[in-house]
Amino acid sequence: MHFLLTLLLLYASVSRALYVQLLPHLLPGRNLQRDNSTYRIAHVEDINDNDETFASNARPGERCGPGFCGITAAHCNSPDCQLGYGTCDADKTPQGPPTKHIIRPRLGSVPYGEAIMSCKASLTFAMTFDDGPNEYTSDLLDILDKFQAKATFFITGVNSGKGQIDDFSRPWGSLIQRMHRDGHQLASHTWSHQDLNKITHRQRRDQLLKNEAALRNIMGGIPTYMRPPYSNCNKSCMKDMAKLGYHVVYFDLDTADYLNDSPEKIQVSKAIVNDALSNTQKSNNKPFLAIGHDTHAQTVYNLTAHILQRVNETGYRAVTVGECLNDPRDNWYRWDYRNST
Numbered sequence: 001m002h003f004l005l006t007l008l009l010l011y012a013s014v015s016r017a018l019y020v021q022l023l024p025h026l027l028p029g030r031n032l033q034r035d036n037s038t039y040r041i042a043h044v045e046d047i048n049d050n051d052e053t054f055a056s057n058a059r060p061g062e063r064c065g066p067g068f069c070g071i072t073a074a075h076c077n078s079p080d081c082q083l084g085y086g087t088c089d090a091d092k093t094p095q096g097p098p099t100k101h102i103i104r105p106r107l108g109s110v111p112y113g114e115a116i117m118s119c120k121a122s123l124t125f126a127m128t129f130d131d132g133p134n135e136y137t138s139d140l141l142d143i144l145d146k147f148q149a150k151a152t153f154f155i156t157g158v159n160s161g162k163g164q165i166d167d168f169s170r171p172w173g174s175l176i177q178r179m180h181r182d183g184h185q186l187a188s189h190t191w192s193h194q195d196l197n198k199i200t201h202r203q204r205r206d207q208l209l210k211n212e213a214a215l216r217n218i219m220g221g222i223p224t225y226m227r228p229p230y231s232n233c234n235k236s237c238m239k240d241m242a243k244l245g246y247h248v249v250y251f252d253l254d255t256a257d258y259l260n261d262s263p264e265k266i267q268v269s270k271a272i273v274n275d276a277l278s279n280t281q282k283s284n285n286k287p288f289l290a291i292g293h294d295t296h297a298q299t300v301y302n303l304t305a306h307i308l309q310r311v312n313e314t315g316y317r318a319v320t321v322g323e324c325l326n327d328p329r330d331n332w333y334r335w336d337y338r339n340s341t
């Protein structure tokens with residue numbers, strides 16, 4: 001009898017342990033998050049910008065992510081803060097109607113929802129700048145003008161504590177309008193620079209749709225080109241990008257500028273570009289799709305002029321991504337006609 005009782009107790013404790021371990025897997029469609037000692041359960045589909053499911057245990061003035069609360073930039077500025085906790089700048093939403101109803105026909109011959117690694121048109125050099133606009137971007141536009149060069153900007157809506165791009169009390173909106181006016185290409189680098197492989201399907205769509213709404217508020221339309229932050233976009237992410245009508249653009253020439261943001265180190269980035277251009281010049285005049293970041297001082301005040309100089313000397317043309325892919329400008333954007341008068 002005693003033996004049977006022991007067996008029963010053992011069975012009960014093993015099943016409880018198993019249940020706790022398996023709980024997250026037993027609730028399909030639910031997202032379990034540990035908040036200090038307790039689990040809170042939220043339907044993935046229910047997550048929205050003001051979802052009270054994420055009410056945290058913050059003290060007044062604090063901001064919270066999973067398991068941590070505090071007041072530093074990391075607690076409120078994207079991409080370091082955590083999406084979905086209601087106090088992260090990534091959780092803000094641009095004004096105006098959502099863009100999800102904009103019709104998205106697949107125009108042109110450039111593929112949608114698959115990785116584009118390189119340019120097509122010979123002797124083109126597509127310089128791209130990610131993560132801006134930022135305090136140096138205005139000067140960068142002057143430099144591009146000086147060389148009569150065109151570039152592509154993969155714009156992030158609310159990263160690094162810069163505020164929303166469509167907040168016209170800040171300079172970003174008018175800088176983006178200038179890019180457009182000057183003939184540069186505007187493309188999306190998502191709303192708050194999250195790793196698209198690490199967020200839910202719904203959050204992934206929001207990352208694109210929110211950036212679209214902000215860009216629509218600035219220029220009346222949304223881009224058809226995007227670049228995933230951290231170059232991360234797996235199969236299911238690609239599927240989402242295809243549904244939203246995006247060309248997914250990577251690069252074949254990494255200037256590594258983000259690793260070399262000092263006057264000495266930036267020479268390494270210059271050498272990378274020099275090598276690419278000189279080797280190629282001897283062979284087949286292959287086009288280039290290059291990546292840099294207008295958020296770095298050395299990229300703007302040192303590297304860019306060097307690149308444009310070399311591009312000119314070697315007979316290349318500095319063009320937008322759309323142009324280097326032979327995609328007409330009309331295909332780079334979709335216009336939101338609800339806003340036109």
Ligand SMILES: [Zn+2]
Pocket residue numbers: 130131189193229230
């Ligand atoms: Zn980026």
